[in-house]
Amino acid sequence: MKASIIVFPGSNCDRDIAVSIKKLTDLEPIMVWHKETSIPNSDLIVIPGGFTFGDYLRCGSIAANSPIMNDVIKKATNGLPTLGICNGFQILTESGLLPGTLIKNDCLSFLCKTVSIRVENNETNFSKKYKKNEIINIPIAHNEGNFFANEDTLKKIKDSNQIIFKYCNQNGEVNNETNPNGSIENIAGITNEQGNVLGMMPHPERATCEITKLSDGENLFKSISEFLL
Amino acid sequence: MKLNVKIMPKNGVLDPQGKAIENSLSQLGFKNVSEIRQGKIIEIDIDADKDQAINIADEMCKKLLVNLIIEDYEIIFDREK
Secondary structure (H helix, E strand, O other): OEEEEEEOOOEOOHHHHHHHHHHHOOOEEEEEEOOOOOOOOOOEEEEOOEOHHHHOOOOOOOHHHOOOHHHHHHHHHOOOOEEEEOHHHHHHHHOOOOOOEEEOOOOOOOEEEEEEEEEOOOOOOOOOOOOOOOEEEEEEEEOOOEEEOOHHHHHHHHHOOOEEEEEEOOOOOOOHHHOOOOOHHHEEEEEOOOOOEEEEOOOHHHHOEHHHOEOOOHHHHHHHHHHHO | OEEEEEEEEOOOOOOHHHHHHHHHHHHOOOOOOOOOOOOEEEEEEOOOOHHHHHHHHHHHHHHHHOOOOOEEEEEEEEEOO
16 A cells, blocks of 8 residues: 655655654555656555745645646545645645635744644544544644635534644643634644545644654554555 | 736735734834735736736636635736737
């Protein structure tokens, strides 16, 4: 089984993802350059974090129009599990695979720290190894992580249980004080309606090894692995 | 045909950049300043007549230049080449 990691100019979490995938799943990570026009036979697509194309125009907007994205959109729409982290989340919203968009943090500064997030929905193939309402600690590192959607879109997202993670504190409280970036309803991660595409701002791959002293990201990869077996 | 595309954050969408500029101006002593919003202008030279160029620019806006969830745009005809 293979996981295709899409690499754009400015991607910088691609190798970390590959390490996590190798360690925690039975998938063999393969790097796919953005100028390719088709993804090799894969069981998972990952769009890693970074600052693709220097965040020019809008974060993720240029990458969302790279040649490889036609095939990403086609395969993700047909149900292939697809994970976008940080800039990967921005690319997924810009490409239309996920609703809403990500705008500048309301605190006006780049955030780089470990935050607590609450698992809102553990019935997806990305989150089934977590408990519902489990509080996990995962690093964030972004300037544009403020999730925004209009009222209609937000209602649809909520009605279909597409919110997977919300920012909270150590006690699991979700409110303005525990919202690092101004995201609507503290949203940290959502899926598409079908549930096969997940976008999240926190970096689970940075919480899978001893160096970072964090391990709460492991269950995300284990969830994917269990589902694919 | 030279065109400008003016892109502005939609009303109601948080514009932290506008807010930061507003705070800074007020710190500098500029009083009675409000509603500052920051957008961008993109200059494009399209080799086509005016109507065609506007249509092409409109397509560019929808496909790449503008995120309609958070931004409004206006195509401004600049001057003949």
